[in-house]
Amino acid sequence: MMAVMMEYLDKNTVRIILNRPARKNAVNFEMMHKLNGFLDELDKDEDLTVLWIQGEGEAFCSGGDLEEFHGLRTAEEAKKMLIPMSGVIKKIISLDAVTVSYLNGPAVGGGAEIASSTDFTLGNASAKAGFIQGNLAITTGWGGASLLKRRIGYHAALKMLATAKVYSAQELRDLGFVHQIVNDEKDVRQWCTEWVKSPEVVRAYKKNLLPEVERKQLFELINQEIERCAVLWEGEAHHKAVEQFNNKQR
Numbered sequence: 552m553m554a555v556m557m558e559y560l561d562k563n564t565v566r567i568i569l570n571r572p573a574r575k576n577a578v579n580f581e582m583m584h585k586l587n588g589f590l591d592e593l594d595k596d597e598d599l600t601v602l603w604i605q606g607e608g609e610a611f612c613s614g615g616d617l618e619e620f621h622g623l624r625t626a627e628e629a630k631k632m633l634i635p636m637s638g639v640i641k642k643i644i645s646l647d648a649v650t651v652s653y654l655n656g657p658a659v660g661g662g663a664e665i666a667s668s669t670d671f672t673l674g675n676a677s678a679k680a681g682f683i684q685g686n687l688a689i690t691t692g693w694g695g696a697s698l699l700k701r702r703i704g705y706h707a708a709l710k711m712l713a714t715a716k717v718y719s720a721q722e723l724r725d726l727g728f729v730h731q732i733v734n735d736e737k738d739v740r741q742w743c744t745e746w747v748k749s750p751e752v753v754r755a756y757k758k759n760l761l762p763e764v765e766r767k768q769l770f771e772l773i774n775q776e777i778e779r780c781a782v783l784w785e786g787e788a789h790h791k792a793v794e795q796f797n798n799k800q801r
């Protein structure tokens with residue numbers, strides 16, 4: 552089974568499905584590398600108006616695969632995962648098409664970081680999101696803190712990050728993390744058709760709203776997040792917390 556799939560819904564709309572439902576769509580190296588390749592392809596598609604990202608099954612994404620990434624012990628080893636995955640996030644941010652994540656269940660840890668990287672997030676009643684990295688004695692390392700601050704502002708972002716709490720669909724809507732509560736994929740599909748017919752117009756607005764100078768600043772902030780996360784990653788507290796998760800669950 553492919554860890555992630557991409558399908559064109561029409562000439563202007565593409566959907567990426569994170570496809571590891573037995574692991575609640577946790578990101579592993581295979582998913583990361585395939586996402587990277589898909590986004591390179593999409594970057595060249597000048598007809599693309601909307602990229603929709605969702606998870607298979609009953610979750611959006613449970614973050615990094617704690618079993619696979621537990622083998623990364625030192626800060627330098629952690630960066631071999633943090634840098635390419637933040638690269639994926641940077642590619643989502645840089646896309647000239649409108650990007651939307653659809654939460655049909657939990658988006659936690661790195662899953663919440665992926666959701667924060669899209670222009671919009673829609674969720675159904677089962678949507679939940681939490682930056683639970685703090686419970687594992689690390690911080691966001693894919694750029695999520697900087698992206699969250701852009702979306703919901705400094706105070707709400709600090710609270711969400713530093714309490715590591717999981718928020719309900721309605722709480723996320725109230726905060727502006729989720730932009731719209733929908734019933735199902737049909738509603739998301741409908742949402743994807745609301746943009747003007749000319750891809751050039753949509754794509755030009757994306758460039759206007761995230762000019763190169765701002766994008767560079769944002770990427771610099773993301774790079775700083777990687778460094779801080781990597782330092783914490785090699786600490787004993789992080790390794791112990793991950794061991795606890797892995798032992799409890801199996």
Ligand SMILES: CCCC(=O)SCCNC(=O)CCNC(=O)[C@H](O)C(C)(C)COP(=O)(O)OP(=O)(O)OC[C@H]1O[C@@H](n2cnc3c(N)ncnc32)[C@H](O)[C@@H]1OP(=O)(O)O
Nearest residue numbers: 573574575577613614615616617618657659660661684800
């Ligand atoms: C590296 C970047 C930074 C990060 O992402 S740090 C955060 C890492 N993620 C986490 O700590 C989230 C851990 N998962 C959870 O909290 C829950 O599984 C979650 C997503 C709320 C879903 O809860 P439930 O619906 O009750 O499902 P469950 O817990 O029974 O999980 C089903 C099976 O999936 C597995 N799973 C879930 N999240 C995983 C993960 N991140 N890495 C590896 N395996 C993961 C889980 O162990 C369980 O496996 P099994 O069926 O017991 O063998």
